[in-house]
Amino acid sequence: MPELPEVEVVRRGLAPAVTGSLVRAVTVLDERSLRRHAGPSEDFIDRLTGARLRAPERRGKFLWVPIEHAAPREAIVVHLGMSGQVLLRTPDAPRDRLTRIVLELDHPEHGAVRVDFVDQRIFGSMALDDLVRTLDRPAQRIPSQVAHIARDPLDPDFSERRFFAALARKRTTIKRALLDQTLVSGIGNIYADEALWAARIHYDQPTESLSRPRARALLAEVRSVLAKALAEGGTSFDAQYVNVNGASGYFSHSLNAYGRQGEPCPRCGRLIVREVFMNRGSHFCPRCQRVRAGRVSAN
DNA sequence: CCGGACTCCTGGTTGC
DNA sequence: TGCAACCAGGAGTCCG
Numbered sequence: 133m134p135e136l137p138e139v140e141v142v143r144r145g146l147a148p149a150v151t152g153s154l155v156r157a158v159t160v161l162d163e164r165s166l167r168r169h170a171g172p173s174e175d176f177i178d179r180l181t182g183a184r185l186r187a188p189e190r191r192g193k194f195l196w197v198p199i200e201h202a203a204p205r206e207a208i209v210v211h212l213g214m215s216g217q218v219l220l221r222t223p224d225a226p227r228d229r230l231t232r233i234v235l236e237l238d239h240p241e242h243g244a245v246r247v248d249f250v251d252q253r254i255f256g257s258m259a260l261d262d263l264v265r266t267l268d269r270p271a272q273r274i275p276s277q278v279a280h281i282a283r284d285p286l287d288p289d290f291s292e293r294r295f296f297a298a299l300a301r302k303r304t305t306i307k308r309a310l311l312d313q314t315l316v317s318g319i320g321n322i323y324a325d326e327a328l329w330a331a332r333i334h335y336d337q338p339t340e341s342l343s344r345p346r347a348r349a350l351l352a353e354v355r356s357v358l359a360k361a362l363a364e365g366g367t368s369f370d371a372q373y374v375n376v377n378g379a380s381g382y383f384s385h386s387l388n389a390y391g392r393q394g395e396p397c398p399r400c401g402r403l404i405v406r407e408v409f410m411n412r413g414s415h416f417c418p419r420c421q422r423v424r425a426g427r428v429s430a431n
Numbered sequence: 432c433c434g435g436a437c438t439c440c441t442g443g444t445t446g447c
Numbered sequence: 448t449g450c451a452a453c454c455a456g457g458a459g460t461c462c463g
Contacts, residue, residue, distance in 0.1 A: 134456055167439080193457075214457055215441080230441085253440045255457060304433070313458080320456055370443080373456070390456095411436085412455085 134212040136318030137361035145376030153237040165232035169259035192317025205263040216256030284318035307335035329389035341426035
């Protein structure tokens with residue numbers, strides 16, 4: 133699935149069901165989905181069973197559910213990878229064929245609920261991880277697996293100053309930078325292409341050649357596209373991305389560049405092109421988005 | 432520090 | 448219709 137808007141849709145959907153719930157039972161159907169859990173699956177099951185869950189949190193594409201009263205403090209960390217889904221089901225609902233992990237919860241008000249982690253490609257994972265303090269906000273604890281991930285652009289504490297400084301420090305090109313989760317998190321291939329299209333920037337434009345106003349404009353487009361996609365429930369091309377109730381998002385109808393190769397650019401009419409970059413498709417308008425000469429920063 | 436190659440996987444779609 | 452090749456929203460590691 134899953135870039136920031138899709139993961140946030142999942143977080144919001146999960147919140148009312150898991151917050152305050154007690155974990156009654158844990159079933160691991162495929163241990164490969166625990167790849168990022170430090171111990172064996174029995175360890176995951178034993179430590180989680182009987183735990184009381186708190187409200188789910190998110191940074192970038194990582195989602196986690198803190199456990200109450202755990203010492204050291206810990207959380208269930210969920211990453212959806214390319215094809216992960218988190219589904220809320222009634223206890224006796226049939227299981228999806230690709231279900232890898234099942235959590236049976238008991239909510240103090242809503243009663244029994246089942247959380248199914250479904251993942252076709254198994255690039256996603258669940259894990260129990262310690263919550264640690266990080267430098268970027270000492271008052272907050274986040275899973276150790278997420279500590280290297282930058283804040284995302286919809287985070288109220290996202291620092292533009294920091295982002296621009298990190299961008300200036302990098303000797304790379306812009307799409308690579310947008311996809312670098314240690315610079316800014318939550319952006320994946322779809323929204324990188326969409327934001328670059330909106331800002332009229334070529335994916336291979338060197339970051340050091342971007343003026344501050346253009347970098348600022350790009351960040352504004354990133355925020356805008358993420359927010360719009362979130363408002364429309366995320367981007368679904370098929371059943372691979374759905375919310376916790378199994379419903380698709382609508383943002384695929386609003387895409388201007390991603391997956392639109394051969395179709396006219398909505399702005400200028402020139403046909404959108406797809407090129408392979410970083411082993412994946414980059415979609416852009418060859419007229420609106422050209423690599424241009426720009427200032428080379430002094431530092 | 433940076434980029435490219437390669438890894439983890441399954442299954443739907445495309446093309447012969 | 449069969450089957451192989453290709454493609455996919457991510458991200459970590461290793462190597463030059």
